[in-house]
Amino acid sequence: MDSIGERLKSIRKMQDMNQQQFSSRVGISQGRLSELEIGKTFPSTDTLISIAEIFKLDLNWLIHESSNSKTNTNIYSEIESLLSMQSEEIQSEVLSFIKFKLKENNKYL
Template sequence: MLSETLTTELERYRIGPRIRALRKKKKLGLVQLSEHTGLSPAMLSKIERGQLFPTLPTLVRIALVFGVDLGHFFNKEGPRIAVTRRGERVRLPIPAGDARPSYFLESLDYPLAERRMEAFLADFPSDAVASAPHQHGAQEFVYVLSGTLRVDVDGEQTTLGEGDAIAFDSDATHSYQRDGTDSCRAIVVTLT
């Protein structure tokens, strides 16, 4: 039995409807496709209706009949969209395993494959310590939703309040520290 998350991810590829479209284009019935693939018509029908997800060997059999490669079933058509529901996000402590993490991150765009940016909701608890200095690539953008955040970029400290934002080259060493006594919450976007 597949988890709801795996099922949702697999449904996004619309493999069943792609198989049905190929079958209709070749003017094949389910029985005829069954004869070519060695798969039962009932199984093929369930795959086409999205009630069953094919294994890779099964998908290869189908692909061979239609003369397409596996990429045909995994290339997305149309706009790439990622919806991340509040209850589906995973909250990760940074650094992982620390008794008092500096902050918690929740990915806001993890379902989007091959993304060029990463967006996070960052929570800085009231008892959080400063994060370790780090660097990671191209650029970063931070927008403070609530509280006060101190951002240190290459030794230069900037204090941000609610509604303030900062953008910087994230190949420079940087760190974060909640400022004041209240917790802080921010949106952090990094370019990959």
């Protein structure tokens, strides 16, 4: 994901919300959300803060474009933000999957 619009769309889909539900929860119009998701406009500071607070996201992750040179800290923060939106059951499943993949590559003790 490179743009804030793509991140917003990803957050919305992870929450299993349509644009009307997401925009209503955030306090913007569905048309405005559509413009944000396609990159036509940029969200206001208040909207960004609201989204970060409502969905318990790292504001830095939400604002800054990702790049191939992400630091591990940014990756961990992104994972934490994504997992924080999930149930404990899903979090446990994701952790099990990560452990499985690491064992598969002999990188987990």
